[in-house]
Amino acid sequence: MKxxxxxxxxxxxAIARSDDNELPPGYNRTFFVSEIFHKYGNPDYLTYxxxxxxxxxxxxxxLKFDISHDVSLHKINGTFKEFHDELKLHKHNHSANSxxxxxxxxxVREYDKIPEALxxxxxxxxxxxxxxxxxxxxxxxxxxxxxGFVDMCPAIIYELDQKAxxxxxxxxxxxxxxxxxHLVWLYATLSILIMSVAGLLCILFVPVVxxxxxxxxxxxxxxxxxxxxxxxxxxxxLPHVLVHRYEVESKAQPILRGTFTLISVFLFFVIEIxxxxxxxxxxxxxxxxxxxxxxxxxxxxxxxxxxxxxHHYHSHQKNDAIASMVIIGxxxxxVTDGLSIGAAFASSISSGFASSIAIFSHELPxxxxxxxxxxxSGMSKKKTLLYNILSSVFSFxxxxxxxxxxxxxxxxxxxxxxxxxxxxxxxxxxxxxxMKLSLAESGKPRTMIVHLSGLVCGGFIMFCVxxxxxxxxxxxx
Numbered sequence: 001m002k003x004x005x006x007x008x009x010x011x012x013x014a015i016a017r018s019d020d021n022e023l024p025p026g027y028n029r030t031f032f033v034s035e036i037f038h039k040y041g042n043p044d045y046l047t048y049x050x051x052x053x054x055x056x057x058x059x060x061x062x063l064k065f066d067i068s069h070d071v072s073l074h075k076i077n078g079t080f081k082e083f084h085d086e087l088k089l090h091k092h093n094h095s096a097n098s099x100x101x102x103x104x105x106x107x108v109r110e111y112d113k114i115p116e117a118l119x120x121x122x123x124x125x126x127x128x129x130x131x132x133x134x135x136x137x138x139x140x141x142x143x144x145x146x147x148g149f150v151d152m153c154p155a156i157i158y159e160l161d162q163k164a165x166x167x168x169x170x171x172x173x174x175x176x177x178x179x180x181x182h183l184v185w186l187y188a189t190l191s192i193l194i195m196s197v198a199g200l201l202c203i204l205f206v207p208v209v210x211x212x213x214x215x216x217x218x219x220x221x222x223x224x225x226x227x228x229x230x231x232x233x234x235x236x237x238l239p240h241v242l243v244h245r246y247e248v249e250s251k252a253q254p255i256l257r258g259t260f261t262l263i264s265v266f267l268f269f270v271i272e273i274x275x276x277x278x279x280x281x282x283x284x285x286x287x288x289x290x291x292x293x294x295x296x297x298x299x300x301x302x303x304x305x306x307x308x309x310x311h312h313y314h315s316h317q318k319n320d321a322i323a324s325m326v327i328i329g330x331x332x333x334x335v336t337d338g339l340s341i342g343a344a345f346a347s348s349i350s351s352g353f354a355s356s357i358a359i360f361s362h363e364l365p366x367x368x369x370x371x372x373x374x375x376x377s378g379m380s381k382k383k384t385l386l387y388n389i390l391s392s393v394f395s396f397x398x399x400x401x402x403x404x405x406x407x408x409x410x411x412x413x414x415x416x417x418x419x420x421x422x423x424x425x426x427x428x429x430x431x432x433x434x435m436k437l438s439l440a441e442s443g444k445p446r447t448m449i450v451h452l453s454g455l456v457c458g459g460f461i462m463f464c465v466x467x468x469x470x471x472x473x474x475x476x477x
Contacts, residue, residue, distance in 0.1 A: 030146075033146055033149070033150065036054070036149075037146065037149075040053055040054045041144075044145065044146065045143045045144055045145050045146075046143075046144040046149060047140070047142070047143070047144075048127070048139065048140045048141075048142050049140070051127055051131075051142075051144060052127050055127055055130075055156075058156070058160065059165055060124065060125070060156065060159050060160070060165045061124070061125065061126050061127050061130075061165065063126075063127070123164050124159070124164040124165035125155070125159055125164075125165075130152060130155055130156075131144075133155065134148065134151060134152055134155075136148065180349075183349060184345045184346060184349065184352070184403060185403065187345055187349060187352055187353070188341055188342055188345040188352060188399050188402075188403060189396070189399070191341055191345075191352065191353070191356040191360075192338060192341060192392075192395045192396055192399050194360075195337075195356070195359065195360050195363050195395070196389075196392040196395065198360070198363075198364065199363055199364060199367040199388065199392070200385065200388060200389070202364050202367060202368060203367055203368065203371045203384075203385070203388065204385075215438075215442075216446070216447075216450050218365055218368060219435070219438050219447060219450045219451060219454070220450050220451075220453065220454045221361070221362075221364050221365040221368075221454070222362075222365045222431050222434050222435055222438075222451075222454065223431075223435055223450065223451040223452070223453070223454025223455050223457075223458070224361045224362075224454040224455075224457050224458040225358075225361045225362025225363075225364075225365055225366075225427070225431050225454075225458065226362070226427045226428075226431040226432055226435065226454070226455060226458065227361075227454060227455040227456065227457060227458020227459040227460075227461075227462070228357060228358040228361040228362065228458035228459070228461055228462055229358050229361075229362055229423040229424070229426055229427035229431070229458075230423070230424065230427045230428075230458075230459065231358070231458055231459040231460075231461065231462025231463060231466075232354055232355060232357075232358035232420075232423055232462050232465075233419075233420040233421075233423040233424045233427075234420075234424075235459075235462050235463055235466040236351065236354050236462060236465060236466045236469075237351075237355075237416045237417075237419055237420040237423070238258075238261070238417075238420050239466070240347075240351070240413070240416060241254070241257050241258070241261070241413055241416050241417045241420065242254045242257065242258055257413060257414060257417040258417070260414055260417040260418060260421070261417045261418070261420050261421040261424075262421065263421070264417070264418040264419075264420075264421030264422055264425070265421045265422075265424060265425045267421075268421070268422055268425040268426070268429075269425065269429070271332065272429070275328065275329050327374075327387055327391065329370075330370050330387075330388075330391045331391050331394050333366070334391050334392060334394045334395040334398065335394045335395070335397060335398040336398065336422055337359045337363070337395055337398065338394065338395035338396060338397060338398025338399035338400075338401075338402060339398040339399070339401055339402040339405075339415070339419075340355050340359065340398075340402065340415075340419040340422065340423075341355055341356055341359060341395075341398075341399055341402060342398065342399035342400065342401065342402020342403040342404075342405075342406060343402035343403070343405060343406040343411075343412055343415035343416065343419065344356075344402075344406075344412075344416065344419070345402075345403060345406070346402065346403045346405075346406020346407055346412055347406055347412035347415075347416060348469075349472075350465070350469045350470070350472040351416075351469075353465070353472065354462065354465040354466070354469075355419065357461060357462070357465065358423060358458075358462065361458055361461075362426065362427070362431060365431075365434075367388065370388075371384055371388070374387070402415065435451050438451075439451065
């Protein structure tokens with residue numbers, strides 16, 4: 001590796017200098033050390049976090065930084081700034097087997113000439129191991145001078161030569177990472193389960209218990225759904241997707257992800273048009289068959305008594321066509337919701353809960369609308385509830401796919417871009433027109449107040465989630 005080569009050359013320069021070997025005229029003996037210090041620290045010293053970044057770049061120290069974080073972000077006005085722990089910008093997990101985890105000053109002084117970590121056999125030394133071996137602090141207060149760094153170069157070369165930190169060893173998950181992975185699956189599953197059960201309870205009890213205020217409640221839920229969907233897309237998802245502040249990347253990457261958001265809007269439009277077209281074709285086909293049946297039955301009076309039953313049969317065909325399209329649409333809708341929730345939780349737990357709140361808020365009026373459509377098509381309540389439960393299973397399928405895809409490098413950014421587009425489309429294409437239609441039908445200022453209250457409520461929830469995302473993340477862990 002390039003940096004490893006620089007480290008070797010630096011050590012060689014130092015050894016040559018210690019032996020009073022003179023370099024040919026015109027050669028700069030400090031060039032390589034200066035280059036390393038310029039990248040990972042300040043002109044005269046390295047900081048703890050700069051040393052961490054150097055070891056991580058060499059594949060040493062069992063360090064695992066967030067894939068989107070880069071050492072260049074530490075350079076502010078020409079000075080290397082430390083902010084890993086303060087701003088929690090990334091994870092830097094250390095091995096649970098580190099011999100110097102949380103070392104006190106007394107423990108540091110007890111180190112012998114041979115590092116205790118190496119006395120236990122060939123193993124990957126952590127930054128604390130290396131620092132304590134040379135009598136330096138193992139905390140953020142350490143200052144590594146040029147001479148101190150040159151003294152440590154043989155240890156760094158030794159680690160590279162031993163290959164004790166090769167990737168297959170360094171990538172072993174820590175207990176904290178494993179616990180976080182379990183929390184992702186747990187929270188995502190609970191979110192889907194709560195939404196599914198809440199949808200069923202809403203279908204069963206809301207139309208009966210709150211019959212008098214059913215319409216205002218439905219208006220409020222629709223408006224809240226629009227507010228949370230737009231809020232999550234604009235205040236939470238898109239800022240992470242387009243302004244990925246911890247990532248050094250080309251200008252084209254945010255544009256491409258934004259384009260993917262636009263494509264998702266087009267895709268949902270096409271899917272909705274196709275579903276409506278299929279529904280229209282099925283209804284049209286049954287209507288034509290019904291008219292042909294009427295013409296045939298009109299030819300003879302003997303068939304007149306059978307006309308009503310024949311018409312009733314074709315009416316059922318028309319209703320079945322509508323019901324089948326509603327069920328297909330509900331299945332696709334649930335798969336998309338599960339995919340969004342799974343990918344959001346894979347990205348971060350706080351993002352998962354934000355997306356869950358947004359989806360939950362629009363899921364209730366959506367379930368009520370589907371239920372009303374299926375009942376009006378002639379389907380029994382028992383059969384409607386059965387189809388609702390079966391379609392909920394696809395939410396779990398989407399969740400599993402979303403979590404697995406979210407674990408792929410950078411995949412969560414693209415899935416979040418897709419989710420943002422779907423949220424905006426559902427809010428602006430489905431929910432807002434419903435609000436306008438409801439307002440036109442009622443013609444009362446009270447309906448507008450209910451809609452505004454729902455929009456403000458949904459938007460405020462997403463504002464709070466986006467603003468206190470890090471606090472929420474820590475609380476849930």
